[in-house]
Amino acid sequence: MIQQLILSGIIAGSIYALIAIGFTIIYRTIKFFNFAHGVVYAAGAYLAYALFFLLKLNPILSFFLSLAMAALLGIAIDRLAYRPLRKHNAPSLIYLIASFGVFIFIQNLIQLIFGAQILTLRTGPVKEGYNILGAVITNIQVLIIGVSLILFFLGWLFILKTKLGKAIRAVSDDPVGARVVGINSERIILVAFAIGSALAGAAGILISLETNIEPTMGLNAILKGIIASIVGGVGNIPGALFGGLFLGLAENLGIWKIQAGWKDTIAFVILIIFLLLRPSGIMGVKTEKEKI
Amino acid sequence: MKKIWIVITIIAVVALAIVLTVTQTKKKPEEIKIGAILPLTGDAAPYGERAKRGVEFALEEINKKGIKGNRIKIIYEDSQGNPQKAVSAFLKLINLDKVKFILGPLSTTEVLSIAPMAEKEKILILTPTASAPQITKAGDYIFRNCVSDLFEGIVAAEFIFKKLNERRAAIIYINNDFGIGLKESFKKRFISLGGEVIEESFERKETDFRALLSRIKSKDPKVIFLIGQTEMGQILRQAKELGIKSQFVSFSAFEDPKILQVAGGAAEGVFYTYQGFDTKSEVDVVREFTLKYKEKYNENPDIWAALSYDAMKIYAEAFKRDGFNVEDTKKALYSIKGFIGVVGETSFDENGDVTKPIGIKKVENGNFIWIDKKYELEGEK
Numbered sequence: 017m018i019q020q021l022i023l024s025g026i027i028a029g030s031i032y033a034l035i036a037i038g039f040t041i042i043y044r045t046i047k048f049f050n051f052a053h054g055v056v057y058a059a060g061a062y063l064a065y066a067l068f069f070l071l072k073l074n075p076i077l078s079f080f081l082s083l084a085m086a087a088l089l090g091i092a093i094d095r096l097a098y099r100p101l102r103k104h105n106a107p108s109l110i111y112l113i114a115s116f117g118v119f120i121f122i123q124n125l126i127q128l129i130f131g132a133q134i135l136t137l138r139t140g141p142v143k144e145g146y147n148i149l150g151a152v153i154t155n156i157q158v159l160i161i162g163v164s165l166i167l168f169f170l171g172w173l174f175i176l177k178t179k180l181g182k183a184i185r186a187v188s189d190d191p192v193g194a195r196v197v198g199i200n201s202e203r204i205i206l207v208a209f210a211i212g213s214a215l216a217g218a219a220g221i222l223i224s225l226e227t228n229i230e231p232t233m234g235l236n237a238i239l240k241g242i243i244a245s246i247v248g249g250v251g252n253i254p255g256a257l258f259g260g261l262f263l264g265l266a267e268n269l270g271i272w273k274i275q276a277g278w279k280d281t282i283a284f285v286i287l288i289i290f291l292l293l294r295p296s297g298i299m300g301v302k303t304e305k306e307k308i
Numbered sequence: 309m310k311k312i313w314i315v316i317t318i319i320a321v322v323a324l325a326i327v328l329t330v331t332q333t334k335k336k337p338e339e340i341k342i343g344a345i346l347p348l349t350g351d352a353a354p355y356g357e358r359a360k361r362g363v364e365f366a367l368e369e370i371n372k373k374g375i376k377g378n379r380i381k382i383i384y385e386d387s388q389g390n391p392q393k394a395v396s397a398f399l400k401l402i403n404l405d406k407v408k409f410i411l412g413p414l415s416t417t418e419v420l421s422i423a424p425m426a427e428k429e430k431i432l433i434l435t436p437t438a439s440a441p442q443i444t445k446a447g448d449y450i451f452r453n454c455v456s457d458l459f460e461g462i463v464a465a466e467f468i469f470k471k472l473n474e475r476r477a478a479i480i481y482i483n484n485d486f487g488i489g490l491k492e493s494f495k496k497r498f499i500s501l502g503g504e505v506i507e508e509s510f511e512r513k514e515t516d517f518r519a520l521l522s523r524i525k526s527k528d529p530k531v532i533f534l535i536g537q538t539e540m541g542q543i544l545r546q547a548k549e550l551g552i553k554s555q556f557v558s559f560s561a562f563e564d565p566k567i568l569q570v571a572g573g574a575a576e577g578v579f580y581t582y583q584g585f586d587t588k589s590e591v592d593v594v595r596e597f598t599l600k601y602k603e604k605y606n607e608n609p610d611i612w613a614a615l616s617y618d619a620m621k622i623y624a625e626a627f628k629r630d631g632f633n634v635e636d637t638k639k640a641l642y643s644i645k646g647f648i649g650v651v652g653e654t655s656f657d658e659n660g661d662v663t664k665p666i667g668i669k670k671v672e673n674g675n676f677i678w679i680d681k682k683y684e685l686e687g688e689k
Binding site: 017020021023024027028124127131132133134136138139140141142143144145147152154223226227228230232233236267268271272275276277279280 | 349350351353354357483508509510511513514515516517518519520522523525526538542545548549550551566569570571572573574
């Protein structure tokens, strides 16, 4: 049983990590908890559903088109909701409230368009998975782990190696200094939103291959993503991967001996422990700052 | 000058509105108001939507004839399936709309959250679907139009023990009032028959059941009694992927095409207890209801629509018997016996509970098939 629980933990963890990295990239440029990130995750799944089932596009094309549309959604959220606030130099609490507003608005919009009922992205009959080292794994699960880790590392490489990635780091560490050397921070914020939102959309689509989609799926996802970020260290990218996997494994291994209903409790207990004992997370954001 | 015009327009609009409302109320002096508290948005919205359709169908038929020349008006309030929202919907209905009769809410938790207030304010509640045993003792003014889980749990336990001849069963249940109620009644009967149970619970919004199922799998039960809502499809799918071969047994809520679709073939062979609503029935009322429903919504009515339709009809029947004040209607509801609804024959007992036939069904080739239309418990009626 332990093998199965570890596997479940890795699957859940790689999705959490993918949500957390997108969240982190956006967080680094705007410095507030963008709750609307969760609804972009849900929107990604619904976009894929619409493209694949309603427009009957090919699955891979649907996947990438949904990512592009999730990126556009992220940009639109920033342009319409946060940028006007930035112009007025709003305090950070206002951003947080605005991000909740965006979350609720888009969630209800999804519900209006697609209805509140559960939809399924996966088609075809259900098959028993393969047995590897005492754990059962299905093709879809291999795909989920593989694609989410690949996307995670692509996101990481983007931040580390590309010019835009460096610019994002610059804006994150010293917004004024970045402007002095000629970095257009508004543009960088848009790039961060586009990349981060595409990654959230990807996470939403991947998880929907395994479970179902429903309009309210975003809240739990963003909460877990945020817990993963805090555990790993807010704003830290390797921390997001570590935090995601840590959370996924802890949740699943935690219920080895107690009832499965306690899963969410475990996640939130971890959050509280970290907030109390190590608010900067395992790989605190300070080390990252010093490096640059 | 402009300002004057704005003021004049506002006055004109307000005056018009007053005239309209006054003439409206004059036209229909005897309108019986019923407040319907349903989950119209949120997770439980699919159920609320179907319940609303059932209510609308019944209302149309009732108002066509009228009850002693009076019409019923329904005021819908959205509870989102949430007890707090149900309470505010209830307060709005009784204080603002002066409603004396409530139809709904659908879930046990919601009904239990408004029941004490309804008792105090003497407001009648008739819930179409809340099935947990706790409702039986919820109060004098609280009625329901579905069989208590006590009976479904007992039938399931008897069926597993006597017909499937299994002695070890696992229970997977949703952790809320309804899930616990059904689990307890099943467990009590199964153990008293001489069986053994293990249990696992999950929370309402859970989508990942692999860990729970791994725990179940390691204990290798022959039968699993499954209590949940639409997530049951998800559970079956993940169980199959994990290679769990146990026989699943469920209850009325299992008959939902959504569950089959989500389960993607993993629902084959599942048994479930079912309150007697059968779209293929030859009984006139059922045939007519099914036909009209299908015409309008392009899908077969399900138990949620059917029980809500019957609940609305039962209110109308009660109004017809004695009149429109709360005490008379309450008396009339208690006196209803052998009412022919689309969900079989319905009689109320002294607790405001109903008896209806319970049968056993099975999923075969993606269809819901009757195994036994009326499961007879031995030595009991």
